[in-house]
Amino acid sequence: MAEIGKDISRAKKTLEAGGLVAVPTETVYGLAGNGLDPGAVASIFEAKNRPSFDPLIIHVSSYLEIEKYVTVIPAQLGQLAERFWPGPLTLLLPRKSSIPDIVTSGLDRVAIRVPDHPLTLKLLAEVDFPLAAPSANPFGYISPTSPAHVEAQLGERVSYILDGGKCKVGLESTIVGMEGEAVVIYRLGGLEISEIEDLVGPVVVKSHSSSNPQAPGLLESHYAPTKPFFIGDLDELISKYLGQGVDFAVLSLDKSFSVLPFRNQIALSKSGDLKEAATHLFAAMRTLDESNAEVILAEWMPEAGLGLAINDRLRRAAAIG
Numbered sequence: 001m002a003e004i005g006k007d008i009s010r011a012k013k014t015l016e017a018g019g020l021v022a023v024p025t026e027t028v029y030g031l032a033g034n035g036l037d038p039g040a041v042a043s044i045f046e047a048k049n050r051p052s053f054d055p056l057i058i059h060v061s062s063y064l065e066i067e068k069y070v071t072v073i074p075a076q077l078g079q080l081a082e083r084f085w086p087g088p089l090t091l092l093l094p095r096k097s098s099i100p101d102i103v104t105s106g107l108d109r110v111a112i113r114v115p116d117h118p119l120t121l122k123l124l125a126e127v128d129f130p131l132a133a134p135s136a137n138p139f140g141y142i143s144p145t146s147p148a149h150v151e152a153q154l155g156e157r158v159s160y161i162l163d164g165g166k167c168k169v170g171l172e173s174t175i176v177g178m179e180g181e182a183v184v185i186y187r188l189g190g191l192e193i194s195e196i197e198d199l200v201g202p203v204v205v206k207s208h209s210s211s212n213p214q215a216p217g218l219l220e221s222h223y224a225p226t227k228p229f230f231i232g233d234l235d236e237l238i239s240k241y242l243g244q245g246v247d248f249a250v251l252s253l254d255k256s257f258s259v260l261p262f263r264n265q266i267a268l269s270k271s272g273d274l275k276e277a278a279t280h281l282f283a284a285m286r287t288l289d290e291s292n293a294e295v296i297l298a299e300w301m302p303e304a305g306l307g308l309a310i311n312d313r314l315r316r317a318a319a320i321g
């Protein structure tokens with residue numbers, strides 16, 4: 001059992017001693033350790049069962065901090081940082097040797113961001129190192145958006161969970177870097193493509209590539225529940241599974257189905273609001289995964305705004321390449 005609380009000095013002491021603390025961010029909870037200590041970083045990989053080829057994001061307290069860890073900041077990425085940090089944006093930037101190899105899995109670029117959560121920003125300001133932190137879930141499973149989610153799965157492996165309540169964005173950060181002159185999005189996330197393009201012009205989106213050497217962690221099967229997960233037209237899927245007598249649960253954007261018991265269905269936003277839907281997505285996937293249903297049925301979101309990032313997570317949950 002991990003302890004859950006708001007004690008920043010306890011979190012600080014644990015981190016300074018090379019231990020791990022689960023920390024809140026606006027996107028998802030992170031499993032944090034001293035990002036300059038290869039031993040602490042190794043224990044993050046171990047606790048998550050994460051393969052060593054899948055690099056970690058470094059979290060810092062402000063934009064000014066990143067010059068300790070990166071060699072150059074291309075103008076467009078600097079603009080994005082100034083506009084959207086603290087916030088759900090991760091930049092891939094050429095790293096200095098101050099960042100241990102184990103953090104980047106030996107890659108030349110380090111992923112770095114300023115998270116938008118008051119507790120974690122306070123913690124970051126108090127420690128004299130950046131925090132390496134992947135999402136605080138076992139590798140491949142759904143990311144946690146509350147302290148209870150972390151406790152349920154990593155409670156045995158982390159002694160302290162800093163309680164920052166529910167994550168207000170609910171999807172991981174959008175990962176952005178440069179290739180030549182092009183701004184490239186490697187993972188769709190809580191910052192919308194249109195917000196990025198409004199500032200720096202058209203971008204290239206590479207997040208669907210299943211064999212993307214720039215972001216080895218973006219595997220096809222990820223963010224995945226343990227139950228079979230199918231996506232499509234819900235009316236069709238429901239009549240198919242009703243006919244088979246299989247117990248199933250349904251995840252929709254905004255619908256309710258009178259043919260199904262209440263407990264077997266979740267609408268992510270009754271008003272169809274995609275930001276609200278994003279906030280609830282991972283908690284809903286967990287609830288349905290823990291229900292009695294044998295199968296989870298879901299529908300695609302509109303391909304706009306955060307709908308793109310939600311669909312990306314649904315696609316990976318269903319392991320559709």
Ligand code: TXA
Nearest residue numbers: 027030055056109110111134135172173214215217218
């Ligand atoms: O919102 C978030 O980004 C959360 C919170 C805790 O900050 N963190 C998060 O970390 O989602 P994680 O480790 O679950 O996902 C990080 C992704 C992985 O797909 C990884 O492969 C990619 O970022 N990544 C990290 N460092 C990279 C690097 N140097 N080059 C390419 N991809 C990198």
Ligand code: MG
Nearest residue numbers: 134135136143
């Ligand atoms: Mg993750």
